[in-house]
Amino acid sequence: MKIHKFSDVKSHNIGEGTSIWQFVVVMEDAKIGKNCNICANSLIENDVVIGDNVTVKSGVYIWDGVEIEDNVFIGPCVAFTNDKRPRSKEYPEAFLKTIVRKGASIGANATILPGIEIGEKAMVGAGSVVTKNVPQYAVVVGNPAKIVEWIDKDE
Known part of the structure; x- marks a missing residue:
């Protein structure tokens, strides 16, 4: 585990091999x-x-x-x-649960509303606003995000 000296990490629940860069708060x-x-x-x-194996960009x-x-990949x-x-x-009393399933990717500047599930291997295009669940293997783009194509399950 690598934690940059200019980050503020209070959690002890961090797996080995994880990198946390500068100005990150955990x-x-x-x-x-x-x-x-976990980027800056x-x-x-x-x-x-x-x-x-999750990437969280800056x-x-x-x-x-x-x-x-x-x-999962979370873009900047x-x-x-x-x-x-x-x-x-x-x-x-309780915050809504949002789940991003295995292998999904979310492009830069996307907005994910609360209580959403993004399915396995789904892709959310940059700048999209996700207002409802995204099925597995779907590619969504736009505001509101709409399905524009499907990913081959072997990809």
Whole structure:
């Protein structure tokens, strides 16, 4: 495990071979698997689970309620959300769960609304706004994100 000296990592639940770069904040209860790469200027809250071999590019904030399975790619500045009706100083009893399944990829600057499931090996195009579940092997783009093609299961 490699943790940059300019990061703030409180969690002890980080797998071997994981790299955490400068200006990353990882809260105490977060779980990060093996061989992950968490790039600069990212934040990972407490109720977050990240699997093995996950790449989180720079500028990604992963809020409470997000689960990312193995072999997922999260592009730069992807915006996860966890509250459909946020208000200052008013918090829900529980945040909605967002799940990114194995092998999925999310392009730069995509926005993922709360309570969404992105299916296994699915791809979300850069800049897309995902407002509903994405089936496995689907490629979605746009605002709102719509299916434009399917990935061959052998890819």
